Amino acid sequence: MGDIWKSTAIITGASSGVGLYGAKALAAKGWYVVMACRDVVKGAKAAQDLQIPEENYTVMEIDLASLDSVRQFVKTFRDRGRSLEALVCNAAVYLPLQKEPLRSPDGYELSVATNHLGHFLLCNLMLDDLRRSPVPTKRLVILGTVTANSKELGGKIPIPAPPDLGDLQGFEAGFKEPIAMINGKKFKSGKAYKDSKLCNMLTARELHRRYHNTTGIVVSSIYPGCVADTPLFRNHFSLFRTIFPWFQKNITKGYVTQELAGERLAEVVADRNYKQSGVHWSWGNRQQEGREAFVQELSAEGSDDAKAKKMWELSEKLVGLA
Numbered sequence: 567m568g569d570i571w572k573s574t575a576i577i578t579g580a581s582s583g584v585g586l587y588g589a590k591a592l593a594a595k596g597w598y599v600v601m602a603c604r605d606v607v608k609g610a611k612a613a614q615d616l617q618i619p620e621e622n623y624t625v626m627e628i629d630l631a632s633l634d635s636v637r638q639f640v641k642t643f644r645d646r647g648r649s650l651e652a653l654v655c656n657a658a659v660y661l662p663l664q665k666e667p668l669r670s671p672d673g674y675e676l677s678v679a680t681n682h683l684g685h686f687l688l689c690n691l692m693l694d695d696l697r698r699s700p701v702p703t704k705r706l707v708i709l710g711t712v713t714a715n716s717k718e719l720g721g722k723i724p725i726p727a728p729p730d731l732g733d734l735q736g737f738e739a740g741f742k743e744p745i746a747m748i749n750g751k752k753f754k755s756g757k758a759y760k761d762s763k764l765c766n767m768l769t770a771r772e773l774h775r776r777y778h779n780t781t782g783i784v785v786s787s788i789y790p791g792c793v794a795d796t797p798l799f800r801n802h803f804s805l806f807r808t809i810f811p812w813f814q815k816n817i818t819k820g821y822v823t824q825e826l827a828g829e830r831l832a833e834v835v836a837d838r839n840y841k842q843s844g845v846h847w848s849w850g851n852r853q854q855e856g857r858e859a860f861v862q863e864l865s866a867e868g869s870d871d872a873k874a875k876k877m878w879e880l881s882e883k884l885v886g887l888a
């Protein structure tokens with residue numbers, strides 16, 4: 567523990583992209599950042615390369631695809647004796663070219679296991695840590711995305727293979743081989759990512775509904791803009807990785823630098839303007855200089871409280887909390 571007390575934030579997936587730049591921006595605001603990474607050597611190098619001051623961060627191991635690893639992370643964090651003022655669920659994998667599902671150590675489809683189930687368990691376990699912090703303003707922020715929220719695009723632009731959790735038949739049936747999709751239907755890799763991000767936004771809403779009034783924890787989800795050149799797209803065709811940033815810069819005007827996305831994330835974690843709980847923050851899809859955040863409505867499925875409740879209860883079973 568440093569000499570000067572600093573608010574502490576955990577950011578998952580802080581070894582690159584939005585999480586890394588979010589860690590940098592939060593450290594610049596005087597926070598102490600626990601960079602929760604699956605590759606701690608990579609995380610440490612990334613922090614050094616960005617010259618995040620050493621006294622403002624530590625790197626800790628977590629593999630969100632593994633429920634055991636998530637539990638071990640929580641234990642190690644507690645053993646270190648820090649209080650927790652913010653948890654940021656940012657890590658994700660996107661595997662759009664995967665023809666067959668990859669499996670997590672627990673046997674679940676890998677993108678839903680990593681992006682949703684690992685974070686779901688982490689949030690549930692760390693609620694107690696947030697609750698115990700003596701600081702009155704505590705935040706839990708989860709990264710959502712535009713392709714899992716048709717309302718962000720005015721509902722007018724069709725999203726290929728849009729998210730659809732159905733009646734969560736796949737979760738209900740245990741979500742293990744041969745089941746690979748939450749709705750129990752045929753595996754579609756890009757859709758699995760969007761389903762997982764929809765679960766992220768539903769989790770934020772349900773966390774707010776269940777715990778905001780009793781704990782005061784401010785829960786929100788965020789879409790930081792299209793950060794088209796992060797390694798998130800590393801598993802896509804190389805041509806896509808060349809064209810996508812250009813397209814976002816010049817045609818949709820949705821492109822946001824990793825630095826700006828990180829600053830936006832840090833604002834939602836630390837600034838008083840973002841103390842509203844149970845909302846989804848966005849800066850819109852056409853970027854303009856000095857654009858301010860606003861509360862973005864979610865799609866019909868993303869606003870469906872009955873579905874959020876069912877998703878929550880089935881996720882509890884899948885991660886061993888029920």
Ligand code: NAP
Pocket residue numbers: 578579580581582583584585602603604605608628629630631632655656657658659680709710711712763789790791792793794795796797798799
């Ligand atoms: P990124 O650069 O690929 O960062 C993803 C991070 O997640 C990396 O640090 C990665 O670690 C980590 N990660 C992956 N699997 C993990 C696991 N099993 N356990 C622990 N960490 C794991 O992607 P990004 O674009 O910054 O995305 C960050 C978040 O923003 C995601 O939630 C994404 O859905 C969201 N988002 C992104 C965009 C965009 O345009 N890029 C737009 C909207 C929302 P490694 O370094 O070890 O791979």
